Amino acid sequence: MAERAPLTALELDPVLVRIGGVYKHFPVGGFSGLAVRAVDGVDLEIRRGETLGLVGESGCGKSTLARLVTGLLPVTGGSINFDGHEITSLRGGKLRRVRRRMQMIFQDPFASLDPRMTVGDILQEPLDNFGIGTIRERRRRVQELLRLVGLNPNFTNRYPHEFSGGQRQRIGIARALAVNPSFIVCDEPVSALDVSIAAQIINLLQDLQKEFNLTYLFIAHDLAVVRHLSDRIAVMYLGKVVETADRNDIYDKPQHPYTKALLSSIPVPDPIAERGRAPISLKGEIPSPVNPPSGCRFHPRCPIARVPGICSEEEPLLVAHGAKDQVAACHFAGQF
């Protein structure tokens, strides 16, 4: 009994992915020493079985973070721990073994499938790569995968161009599922699709999560879709996470002024509600991530910033504010 205790504790660790102080800087070139600070100190936890929604505007670093978490890009600094494995220090075979448990679904179903491979080959490739099963088992698995995502299992000899956008996205999902991952990063999986098709894919992702007990990191700029799918939501601005909370708390009681502005800018499909709604407009544009503003990087656009003062001088930390499980990086969190 005594020997089993630590094992149980390990099994029950509610956090699957721990992102700690992660940086990714892309050098601008030359000897200027300048760099695009795409991800600039991010702390985030992704819990087992949950869907964590990650939102923010173009260029805030959400897609870069996705690629760091899945080990597709090396970090500049910081730690990414996946189920007890520090993936930033893993190399070779060990990294491959961990990677098998994390997969990615991409935005563009036209660009993410090789046009010269049949659907069968596309789905079999990950099985070949990881040497899973015999040839016959792999073939059977491919058909099973097609059925899982709602496609005809006899389509294995067709090429991606023979499928519509929604069907291609299903193939992308089947490919991600091929190796039985426990964690899937979905990077804008429905933003290129028509509304009715997007609804099909969203429902499919929910079904698969339930069936295979998957953990999702769901990245999107459509906050309505994110709220629908996620258990918790993290908001990024200029390379940093500015707020994280339960999906309903973040909408009902946003603590960071950026979250509030972002939420207020989304129109709702209801003409009567729309008449009474006024979006908060932000001053100016997102500053360059090469040279982010001092102090709180949101201060030049913030409607409640005290400048000159603490907002332009001191960088706020992500600390508890508002509801249980809610954190925000703002000196005046909730005071608006």
Place this chain on the structure above:
Amino acid sequence: MLLQVEDLHTQFFTSRGVVRAVDGVTFHVDAGETLGVVGESGCGKTITALSILRLIPDPGRITSGRILFRGRDVTKMTDEEIRDFRGNDVAMIFQDPMTSLNPVTRIGSQIEEAMTAHERFTETVARPRVIELLKRVRVPAAESRVKDYPHQFSGGMRQRAMIAMGLSNEPDLLIADEPTTALDVTVQAEIIQLMKQLNRELGAAMMLITHNMALVASLCQRIIVMYAGRIVEEGPVEQIFNSPQHPYTWSLLRSVPRVDEARKDRLVSIRGMPPDLTQPPPGCKFHPRCPFVIDKCRVDPEPRLEEVAAGQVARCWVLMRNAREESVEAAKQSALSREAAEKLKEAPAAEVGGG
């Protein structure tokens, strides 16, 4: 009435057969109003707009119908007249501002060119007007930014420049095709506000083509819902959102999650895909995807657009108000469950041009 489109047919003559992209569409736009045109990709929204401007690409053409702008038939205009019409009466804003601006010409010169090309303004009048227009669409520091090239503008600023160009000749009708789809949400909100203000200030009518229901709710007074090249429902915006009568409209409205609501179980998705417009299904064109389908829908000729409420018309044998409660529940639940997916066995659809 500013624009009256009557029984418009626009077809594409491809090697696979005739694509009936717009198949007998009748609607009007009143002066100063904002009309929303919604539907999935490939249902004929964009082709309808391009038909009004007579910009249908080969191998397509308008095969019949009339497009009356202030009583003059656009389909019968000479080349000179159509040029004049495009420049002075109507303007179109496209989805992607980067591909619709010339990358090697300064923003100011492009807007100026749009004005002088139609000889409505001389160069001396046009130049100061460019700055005034950029100010009107809220481009900050307009005086210095007129000299910028498109790549120096952000996405939102480019879309503002496109709107400025669209407004430059004071058109009576502005056609906006997915004007905010390529933009971030905060920028989208600004462009929506801008379009609302301009509509109020200038009184220009607007035709907004989009698949974003929330955008329509925010901007439009009246809506047309298109499916497979036909209008299936039309009416005032509140009416359509509160009591949609065509199952297609009903499904479209329920397929998008709302940011202001806590999660409901599932989204209503519409099974399958829009039909191949070279061989549309017999009967009601929506019947293969309709959750409320009855035998009549498959067999009888397509229903006519019938008045269902004041100002609201719909084309359906089984209007939503007649749909039995249990079938509405069933449709909400059916949301592409695994069994439904099995049943579908959808063959890969051939992509149809347009949309």
